Amino acid sequence: DLTLFRDENTKYPEQVWYTLAAFLFVIGCFQWGLFLHSKFARRGHHEFDEETTTTNGVHKKFSLRRIPLAVINFYRVVAFRWTLEIGQSYTLNMAEVFVTVAYIILLLIYAFINTTSVEGQTLDITYWSNRIAMLASSQFPIVTALGTKNNPVSLVTGISYDKLNYIHRMTARTCFMLLWVHGAGHIVSDPYEPFLRAGVTAMVAFSILIIVSLRPVRSNIYEVFFYVHFLGVLIFLMGGYYHTKGAHGSYWIWPSFVFWAFDRFIRAVRLVVFNHSYFGFKSGTGTMDAATEMLSENVVRLRLRRPQHFHWSPGQTAYLIMPSVSTLPFEAHPFTIASFDSSLLSTPSAEDQSSAEVTGSSAPFWKELVFLVNVQGGFTKKLKEVAAKKEAIKVFVDGPYGPSPDLGSYDTCVLVAGGSGVSYTLPVFLNIIERVRKGKSSCTRVVFIWSIRGAEYVQWIEEALINAVQLAPPSLAISIRIFITASSSNTKAIPERTVVRKNSLSLSFLSLRGVRTENGRADLDTLLKEEVDVTSGRMSVGVCGSQGIARAVRHALRFPVSGPSSILSGGPSVTLHVESFGYA
CATH class of the missing domain: 2.40.30.10 (Translation factors)
Structure with a gap:
């Protein structure tokens, strides 16, 4: 029975890894397939679209040939635009919910199967308590890898580190839950074992780490999170290593140090290469x-x-x-x-x-x-x-x-930003214009929507927009919608010299083709529905701003606007990219 017990503690964590590896392989094939499809889609998608649209862009009759595309858009809406709201801080899409539930179920199944002792006692604590610890320990390498900027998971799946960060937090919190179940079982059965000191130290560090990683804490005191995270992980892994050494489980922990060290080495090299003058390699x-x-x-x-x-x-x-x-x-x-x-x-x-x-x-x-x-x-x-x-x-x-959106095969691109979220949408907007000029994009219409508190905010990007629109080819329809949400009485004053500079450019900006400014909040439901109604082919929507703006865009692109009925009737295939604000 002891031999079987040890064999299962070794075998089951390995089987969990095989399951996760297979899942990542499938996701990788899917992601890379989409990447290759986007590279070649621009060549032939217009011929197909001409069969379902008229010359003025109004959708034609129902077509069963678009069923595969309708299925894909149905999946996009359900997986990424239906969300679970948890208070004001957390928004999980259904894909994240599914991955979370599936991951927890996977670990719990392997934790509690075959836990009946030879005496016939079901769910014997001796079996599941130690096995849970081994299962949790086996996840430390992937938890660590998912938290690094340069990691093998991104290489295999093609998913950027920032999108994987939720999985990093989810797997860490799942392991935290399992380890407390393991620890409670051992404290109850035998609280005076010397090796428990290392385990208790590790769990105290892990508990503090979990608390400071909660979004309200992390966003308000990022500096505290930054250093507690660094020290907490170090203490936890060291304590876990010595705690599991006697149980032959430490071989699951040391790879975490390898992943962390590799990431830090790559980042250190980049720091030197791209900031060489600071390190004395060149003058200036x-x-x-x-x-x-x-x-x-x-x-x-x-x-x-x-x-x-x-x-x-x-x-x-x-x-x-x-x-x-x-x-x-x-x-x-x-x-x-x-x-x-x-x-x-x-x-x-x-x-x-x-x-x-x-x-x-x-x-x-x-x-x-x-x-x-x-x-x-x-x-x-x-x-x-x-x-x-x-x-x-x-x-x-x-x-x-992070990734850069490849929008070359889209007919219409809509960019939505709030406040400093324009940091994301402005470069993408400029890139679209450049690629259309070079003949590397099939985009025929780009819509730039920006919600700001005061009119003076336009000066942040006014020069860039003026130059870009003047360089844009006539074949590219441009719509720039600026929504000013604060009344003039609430707008704070800015330095006089800057106001003069702004006013000297305002006429040039307002006279640009496609520019329209409005007071009040943007009605994203109406704006996006209007774009879907006049668009055929492929449509991309990118958003960067507050959680409120992201939620509004997701809601606007659910059924029926971007549903199967719209696709089958000749409507555009809509993809959505939500760029979250940094967590500093």
Whole structure:
């Protein structure tokens, strides 16, 4: 019986791993298949669409040939647009709910099968208590890997680290639950074993880690979370290693250190390569420093330059390390890159670049790294104090990270942003225009929707929008919808010099083709339904902003707007990408 007990403790965790590996392989095949399909879809999708639409874009009659596409869109709506709301902080789509429930059930099945002792006692604590510990320990490598920026799961599945971060938290919390069940069983049966000290220490660290990782805590005191996470994981893994060493379970733990060390090594190399002047490899250290500027009461703009070999794509993020601003020297805070790495869009003149002060919309958004930082508390509050003085600061850039949306095969692209969420939608908008100019995109219509509190916020991106629209080919229909949610009496004043600069460009901005400004909140249900009604082929919707905006877009693209009936009647196949705000 003891031999069987040990054999099951070894075999069952391995079987869980085989199940997870098979699942990841299937997801990887699906993701890479979609990637390859998107690369070749642009070549032939128009011929198919012409059979279901008229020349003016109005949908034609019902077509059974579109059943496969209707099934795909049904899956998209159910899996990613139906959500489970947990308070004000958590929103889980049905795909996340399914993965969570399936993962917990998988571990519980392996934990409690074959737990009847030779004496006939069912659910014998001796069996399931130790097995639960082995199952939880076997998950530590994948939990660690999912929490790193450079991980094998992203390589296999094609899913970026930020999208996997929910799975990282979910698997960690599931293991936390299992380990407390294991610990309670052992404390009840024999609380005085010496090896329990290491286990208790590990669980205390794990418990603190779980508390600070809750979103309300994590978002409000990110710096505390950052360092507690680092120290808590180290203490937990060390304690777990010594706790399981006698039970021959430590071989599940040491790979976690390997994954963590590999990620840190890659990030360290990138720091040196992309910030080389700071490390003494070349002269010109000051040229890498970031210029700071207050754009509004609660938004700071950072502008910095990097070497020619630093490239990024629209929608990617970078981790910024600012030793002079942060509490400790190597805090890394994630922000979306708001600028566009382009060789087509022209840069400002040399005279503009040599100006001592660059204000408002005159900042070049296409040849340098630009970040729009939403001021909250802690680190960003300190950064605001620096920006108020317009001081230059040393910034180490770690990145870029994350995927860039491939929109080349879409007929219509809709971009929705709220406030500083324009950091994501602006580069994507500029990229669409560039690719259409180069003949690398089949997009015929792009809609840019931005909700802001005050009209003066337009200055953040005014110059970039003016230049981009003027360069856009006539074949590309452009609609820029600006929604101003605050009344004029509630709008805070901005510096007089910036107002003058803004007003000098307002006429140019308002005279652009497709520009429309409105007071009040955007009715996303109506706006998106209108776009679906006039669109055929493929339609992409990207959103970046508050959870409220993301929820509104998901709701607008549910049934019947993006359902099977719409697809079968010739409506567009709609994909949705929700870019969450950084968790700093």
